Amino acid sequence: MAVAAAVLAGLAAPATAHADSRDQGRDPGDARPVPARYTAQTLNWHPCATQPTLECATMAVPRDWQHPDAGADLSIAVSRHRATDPAKRKGALMIAAGGPGAQNGQTRPAGLAAKAPAVAAAYDIVGFDQRGTGESTRAVCQTPAEFQEFLAGDYRDRSPEAIDRVIANSRKLADSCRKNSGDLLPFLNTGQAAHDIDLFRTLLGERKLSYDGPSYASMLGAYYGALFPHRVDRMVLDSNIGFEGTWERFELGQPMSFQRRFDEDFVPWLAARDATYHWGSTAEQVQAHWERVRAALHDRPIVDGPLTIAPNQLDNGAINVIYEAENFPYLAEALTAVDDWRTATPAAKAVAGKVFGQYLSPEFLAEYFSVTCSDTPWTRDMDTWVERGAELTARYPLVGARTLAFSAVCAAWPTDPAPKVKITGAHLPTTLMLNSVHDPATYYEAALGAHRALRGSRLVTVTGNGDHGQYPTANTCVTDVVEQYLLADRAPEHDLTCPAPQAGWPERT
Incomplete structure (x- = not known):
């Protein structure tokens, strides 16, 4: 394994210190190459403590990819599940976590390998804890006790006292993130994480990556494809954020x-x-x-x-x-x-x-707000959010009632928006997108907008289903399409519809 790693690293060397001239591995307008101290580092693989089927390592990344020589490095926890049939190996498949804020990115390859053995045979399945989460350099906002105050009470209560309390708690949360995470906050965004992925690709010795991104990871994949289109081999975006627009509009x-x-x-x-x-x-x-x-x-x-x-x-x-x-x-x-x-x-x-x-956690929301409040611009006027909150509470009370609490955090967020990344699909291979029609979190209407923006993509619509996450599942229609794409290089010629299996609704056991 050590010899193979050294050979792969040598093959990748020409693409590390200076990225391909077509994508440059940079944010728009950024002319800075990746410093050699990052591209020359070695990943010291070892068995993962909680997932013995995986190898784990730690990768150093710049705090700010637009100014890679400024500030202390961040640590990114990475993992790898080696292809079980090296003779069929097609490359590396990156799988990222959702949220933003999920703390299990490093361990996700084990789950995919267990549920999709054919894919595990042909790919090294790799994962990572996104910056700000899990075993990587983490964001910190509130203690569990402070966080319970943010979730307490009744968000539907529209009395002046209740509204004032909600706004005060939201501002308190934003201020605690500023105090406890300090100068880390401006660099916890999707664009920065996309650069982390490309450095990981480099250190794996891969000229290209395939990618499987569910939920928020669909947005991360779309950003990676926009910044590094010539580094993408195949891409599956499952249960899609409206990544062509703003977080405000999507939420x-x-x-x-x-x-x-x-x-x-x-x-x-x-x-x-x-x-x-x-x-x-x-x-x-x-x-x-x-x-x-x-x-x-x-x-x-x-x-x-x-x-x-x-x-x-x-x-x-x-x-x-x-x-x-x-x-x-x-x-x-x-x-x-x-x-x-x-x-x-x-x-x-x-x-x-x-x-x-057991709903969310302080760790989850520290990353969630760091990304959603700073990836794209937010309305800062609190009166607007009080009014929108009232409207959405009346029409859609289940989630509409919390609109004021969550949006008020972003209205008070202490950092400016990150540099804009435009999603077009330019120079990407055919991208496969999956979405159910009743997905509650990544709703179908947003997926349609993302599909239109990602030119050349193919959308698989799952009907008769509202589940969040469509691969891998028991739906053989979806599984066949995805695995033909990943394993046989057969992308659909047009958009498809897959009905959900009609095995009946679940029952209590």
Whole structure:
């Protein structure tokens, strides 16, 4: 392995210190080559502590790729799952994490290798903890106790006192990020992370990378393709952010899509199982039941040891669960416990504790806000957000109610927007995009806009499904398209539709 690594590093040497003249490996307008101290470093691979099937290493990167000689280096935790059939090896496949803020980027290659053995045979599957997350140099904002204050209460409350409290908590969060992460914040953005990927490519000894990016990683992949198009071999973008526009515009569309998923998928599923969960036999009865329970929690939150279930926790649990239909039974079981906490079984209470007590984290939101607040410009006028928050709360209350809290953080964010990266698809090979029609987080309408911007891309639309993340899954239609693309170099000639398997909705076991 050591000899092979040395040979690969030697083959890649001409492309390291000075990038290809067609892409330069630089931000727009930036004429700085990558310093040799970064391209000449060695990745010291060793077995990963938590994933024995992976090798791990640490990579040093510039704090600021636009000024690589300024400031202290950052550390990026990277990993590799070696191709299981070297004779079929096609190269390296980068898989990145979502969020932004997911802390599991370094360990993700193990999951893909287990679920897609044919891909694992042909590719070294590589991953990394994005700057600001996980085992890499991390952003720090609030303690767990401070963070609970940000999520406390009822975001639907439109009283002046409640609005003032929400804005104060949002400003407090932004200020804590400034105090605790300091000069790191301006460099936690998607453009900087795309440069980290290309340095990783260099150190792997690969002239080109293939890429699989779900959720937020679709945006990271699109940015990488815009900055380094001639370094892309194949690219799969799964469950797509509206990466051709701004975070502000994209996030203003999420209240609609989460409400659609809740109203049109989860509520009918629950109504069809009234004999099991006793929440109503029609969609109207289930919705009314939800509102009664939520109103009761506003007046009398459930407090059981460290667990508090108030209206925001009720909403957050639903938001989290409806990403995947296989989790619907967990939300339903948790709702039976919230219905009457005194008589709920210990098992139902335990499920409710997981569903309503484990939502996001201070670590997740430190990176989430660092990226979303500074990748693209945000409206800074707080009156605008109070007004938009009221409108979205009335129309799409599940997620619309938190619009003010989350947007007020970005309105108070202490850094300027990052340099603009324009997505066009120029000089890229055919890019494969996947999206379900009812995805709550990366909604289909945004995927269509991203697809139009990424010229030459092919979109696989998954109908009869609202799950977030389409590969790898049990949908053989999607799997066949993706693996023909990755393994046989066969890109679809046009956009496709894949129906979701009709195996029935999940049941409680």
